[in-house]
Amino acid sequence: MTVDVDAIAANLAAVQRRIERAAERAGRDPSTVTLIGVSKTMPPERVRAAYDAGLRHFGENRVQEGEAKIDAVRLPDATWHLIGHLQTNKAKPAARCFQVIHSIDSERVADALSRVGQDVKVLLEVNYAGEESKFGVSPEDAPALAAHVRNLPHLRLVGLMTVAPFVEEAEQVRPVFRGMRELGERLRGDGEWHLSMGMTNDFEVAVEEGATFVRIGRAIFGERL
Numbered sequence: 001m002t003v004d005v006d007a008i009a010a011n012l013a014a015v016q017r018r019i020e021r022a023a024e025r026a027g028r029d030p031s032t033v034t035l036i037g038v039s040k041t042m043p044p045e046r047v048r049a050a051y052d053a054g055l056r057h058f059g060e061n062r063v064q065e066g067e068a069k070i071d072a073v074r075l076p077d078a079t080w081h082l083i084g085h086l087q088t089n090k091a092k093p094a095a096r097c098f099q100v101i102h103s104i105d106s107e108r109v110a111d112a113l114s115r116v117g118q119d120v121k122v123l124l125e126v127n128y129a130g131e132e133s134k135f136g137v138s139p140e141d142a143p144a145l146a147a148h149v150r151n152l153p154h155l156r157l158v159g160l161m162t163v164a165p166f167v168e169e170a171e172q173v174r175p176v177f178r179g180m181r182e183l184g185e186r187l188r189g190d191g192e193w194h195l196s197m198g199m200t201n202d203f204e205v206a207v208e209e210g211a212t213f214v215r216i217g218r219a220i221f222g223e224r225l
């Protein structure tokens, strides 16, 4: 496997620059946006290349794949985010491997994660547009789920996550990101609070609308393997 380290470093710099510009357009401080490099399907060598180029946050969408990769690369000061659907039977390895879990979408999965007994930050995944094909709690049910999670030991609710509908023009999903921000304003408490939104196709619009975590795969690592 040949790994084009230089391409990853250049991609990363370009994405960071685009995030900065988008933040500035919206009058936001760019340092309030954290870039999560989504390394799903990518081998450990590419994760290492991105790390060497300065990336410190990584996202995986499957518990087992993430677990194996985290063990293989052993990055001392990286933060690992679980961004894909979590099944209750994977709660234990998920809580042990990932510091932030973006995909809480039911009381059942929140309860299972809490029972592991490991402190973990969590976000609620919101299916904002009500798409059949997507996981996530509806915006209407999000307040009750937030209240439930806040009552559980070991889980710290730190924000909301969404995967916007796939569209031709990123501009078309601006209302989704804006709606997420408004929902977040209603649900947030006093502490740390994030909006995890924006992917390769739409991250600039997401940053303009208030994203604090952007989850970017292809623009950094290239097309998935």
Ligand SMILES: *Cc1c(COP(=O)(O)O)cnc(C)c1O
Binding pocket: 038, 040, 061, 083, 084, 163, 199, 200, 201, 215, 216, 217, 218, 219
């Ligand atoms: C794959 C994935 C991403 C990254 O997608 P890209 O289009 O490669 O940037 C972000 N979020 C989630 C939940 C994903 O599954």
